Amino acid sequence: MRVLLIDPPFYRFIDFYNRYFPFGLVSIATVLRNAGHEAIVYDADYNDKPSHIDYTRLTEHYPQYIERLHRPDDPILTEARRTMASMDPELIGISIWTTYAASAFRIAQIARELFPDRPIVMGGPHASAKPDEVLRLSPAVDYVVRGEGEQTMLDLVEQIESASGDPTSVHGVSFRKNGQIRHAPPREKCRSLDEFPFPDRGLLMNCRKYSSEDMGLIMSSRGCPYACSYCATEIGRTSYRSVEHILEELRTVRRRYGTVQFSFKDDSFAVDRRRTEELCDRMITEEMNLGWECTTRANLVTEPLLMKMKSAGCNSIKIGIESGSERILGEMNKGLTLDRIREAARLFRKVGIYWTGFFMMGVPGETVEEIRQTLVFMQELKPDHAHIGTYEPFPGTAMFADGVRRGLMKTDMTLDDFFEMLPNDYYKADIRRQVDTIDPDVFEQLEVSMKSEFHAYNKSMARLLKRAKSRVALYVTQPAALVADFQKYLSWR
Numbered sequence: 001m002r003v004l005l006i007d008p009p010f011y012r013f014i015d016f017y018n019r020y021f022p023f024g025l026v027s028i029a030t031v032l033r034n035a036g037h038e039a040i041v042y043d044a045d046y047n048d049k050p051s052h053i054d055y056t057r058l059t060e061h062y063p064q065y066i067e068r069l070h071r072p073d074d075p076i077l078t079e080a081r082r083t084m085a086s087m088d089p090e091l092i093g094i095s096i097w098t099t100y101a102a103s104a105f106r107i108a109q110i111a112r113e114l115f116p117d118r119p120i121v122m123g124g125p126h127a128s129a130k131p132d133e134v135l136r137l138s139p140a141v142d143y144v145v146r147g148e149g150e151q152t153m154l155d156l157v158e159q160i161e162s163a164s165g166d167p168t169s170v171h172g173v174s175f176r177k178n179g180q181i182r183h184a185p186p187r188e189k190c191r192s193l194d195e196f197p198f199p200d201r202g203l204l205m206n207c208r209k210y211s212s213e214d215m216g217l218i219m220s221s222r223g224c225p226y227a228c229s230y231c232a233t234e235i236g237r238t239s240y241r242s243v244e245h246i247l248e249e250l251r252t253v254r255r256r257y258g259t260v261q262f263s264f265k266d267d268s269f270a271v272d273r274r275r276t277e278e279l280c281d282r283m284i285t286e287e288m289n290l291g292w293e294c295t296t297r298a299n300l301v302t303e304p305l306l307m308k309m310k311s312a313g314c315n316s317i318k319i320g321i322e323s324g325s326e327r328i329l330g331e332m333n334k335g336l337t338l339d340r341i342r343e344a345a346r347l348f349r350k351v352g353i354y355w356t357g358f359f360m361m362g363v364p365g366e367t368v369e370e371i372r373q374t375l376v377f378m379q380e381l382k383p384d385h386a387h388i389g390t391y392e393p394f395p396g397t398a399m400f401a402d403g404v405r406r407g408l409m410k411t412d413m414t415l416d417d418f419f420e421m422l423p424n425d426y427y428k429a430d431i432r433r434q435v436d437t438i439d440p441d442v443f444e445q446l447e448v449s450m451k452s453e454f455h456a457y458n459k460s461m462a463r464l465l466k467r468a469k470s471r472v473a474l475y476v477t478q479p480a481a482l483v484a485d486f487q488k489y490l491s492w493r
Contacts, residue, residue, distance in 0.1 A: 001161045002038045004089035005029055008107045009044040009076045010100035013068045014061035017050040020217040021210060023265060024124070024149060025095055026199040031150040034197055037157060040087065042205045044080050044107070056388055056451045062422040069106055069419060081110050083205070089115070091157060095124040096134065098394050098426060102418040105138050112140035119160055123149045125232050129396035131174040135181050137415045143167065144174040148222070150196055152187050193222060193241040198249040201257065213474070213481060215253055216262035220246050220279070224267040226297070228320075229333045229398035230363065230391065233267045240272065243279045250290060261474045261481070262292040269294035273305060280312035291315045291473050298336055298344035306351040315470040318356040319344065324377025325370035328363065333398065338377065345381040354470035357383035361450055362390040362434045362443065364403050371446055375453055384463050388454040390434065390447055393427045400427070406436050
C-alpha cells in the first residue's frame with residue numbers, strides 16, 4: 001500500500017525555527033517500508049528560512065497561525081494540497097498534538113476533499129488522549145491510533161489492504177462503525193525497542209534540505225517512571241534500546257549525513273544509570289568524537305555520571321525546574337525539592353556542561369508570590385539559558401483533571417473552538433481566567449513582566465558565548481553550523 005504520513009504545519013505558519021524531523025512518523029514509515037509498503041513522510045512544518053527563535057514570545061504569534069488557517073489560498077496549505085495530490089496515496093496518516101490540533105484537522109479536511117474514499121488515520125499525543133473527540137469532531141478521520149504507532153499502524157494498513165473485516169482486531173485503534181465510535185483493546189507497550197528498526201531519515205520528502213544536525217534526533221528509551229501532574233507522557237514502565245543498537249544508529253547517521261551533533265529525545269535520559277554509563281563508556285572507548293544533548297531530571301545527575309557524560313561528548317543538558325515554590329512542586333508531583341535542584345545546578349557548573357532550565361507559571365492554585373519566587377529561584381540558580389512558559393492544559397493529565405474540578409477547564413472542545421481560540425487557550429472554561437487565585441488583569445501584567453525578565457536574563461553576552469563554546473567541536477567540522485547559529489542569534493536579538 002502507498003502510505004503518506006504528514007506532520008501538519010504549525011511553527012512554519014508563524015515563521016518560527018523548528019529543528020529536527022518528525023521522529024515518530026519516520027519511525028512508523030520505516031516499519032511500513034520494511035514490511036513491503038511504500039511509505040514517505042511529508043514534514044509540512046519544515047522551514048529552512050525561519051525568522052523567529054524566542055520561544056518565550058511564541059504565544060504572541062498565535063493569532064497569525066489561526067488567521068492563516070482560515071485562508072484557503074495560504075501558500076502553505078496550497079503546498080500541502082499540491083503535495084498530497086501529487087503523491088496520490090492510498091492511505092493518509094496525520095500526526096496531532098493538542099497545540100496544533102486545528103492544523104491537523106485542516107490537513108485532514110484537505111485530504112478528504114482530494115480523496116473522498118481513501119482512509120485517513122490520525123495518531124499522536126492528542127489522538128491518544130482524546131480519540132472520541134477526534135472522531136466526533138472530524139468526519140474526515142476514519143481511524144485513530146492510540147499509543148505507540150509502529151505496530152498498530154502496520155496492522156491497520158494490512159487489515160485495510162486485505163479488506164478482512166473488523167478493525168477491532170487491531171489493538172490500539174479507534175474507529176466508527178454503524179455511526180458509533182468503537183475502541184479496540186489497547187496495545188501492550190513494546191518492552192524492547194530493539195524490535196523496531198531505527199528511523200530511516202531517507203523516507204523524508206526533500207530529505208536533502210535538512211541539516212546534518214536536524215538528522216541527529218535519536219531516542220534511546222520511551223516512557224517515564226515519574227508522574228508529573230502536568231505531563232502527557234505515558235507513565236509506567238520505561239522501554240529501552242540496547243547500547244549496541246544505539247551505537248549502530250549513531251554510526252549510520254554520521255556516515256550517511258555527516259552528523260556530529262546529536263540530540264537524545266528521551267523523556268528522561270539517564271533513568272537507568274548503569275545503562276547510561278555503559279553507553280558513555282562505549283562512546284569513549286570507540287572514540288566516536290560526537291557531541292550530544294539530552295533532557296533529564298535534577299535527581300538523576302551525580303558528579304561521576306556528569307563527568308562521564310561530558311567525556312562521552314555531552315555538551316548540553318536540559319532539565320525541568322518548573323517552580324521556585326516548594327508547595328507548587330508538590331502540587332505538580334514533581335518528586336523534587338528546591339535543594340535537590342540547587343545541587344544539580346551546582347554540579348552542572350562544577351563539571352562545566354552548558355545547561356538549560358525550564359520554568360512554568362500559571363498553574364491552577366498558584367499565587368502571585370509563588371510566581372515571583374520562581375523568578376528569584378531562577379536568578380539564584382543562574383542556568384546558562386532559562387525558559388519560562390505559561391501552563392497550557394493537556395487532556396489526560398492529572399493537572400488537567402484538577403483544572404476541571406476548579407472550574408478552570410472544560411472537558412471537551414468543538415471544532416469551532418479549535419479554529420477560533422488561540423492554542424494556549426484550548427480547553428479553558430474562560431480564556432481570561434488562567435488561574436483561580438489571581439485576578440486576570442494582575443496575571444496578564446505578571447506574565448508580561450516574567451517573560452521580559454527571562455528574556456533580559458538570556459541576553460547576557462557571557463551566557464551566549466558559553467553556548468557557542470559548547471558547540472566549538474561542531475563548528476570546527478561544519479562551519480556552516482556556525483553561520484546558521486549566528487543567523488539565529490541575530491533573529492533572537
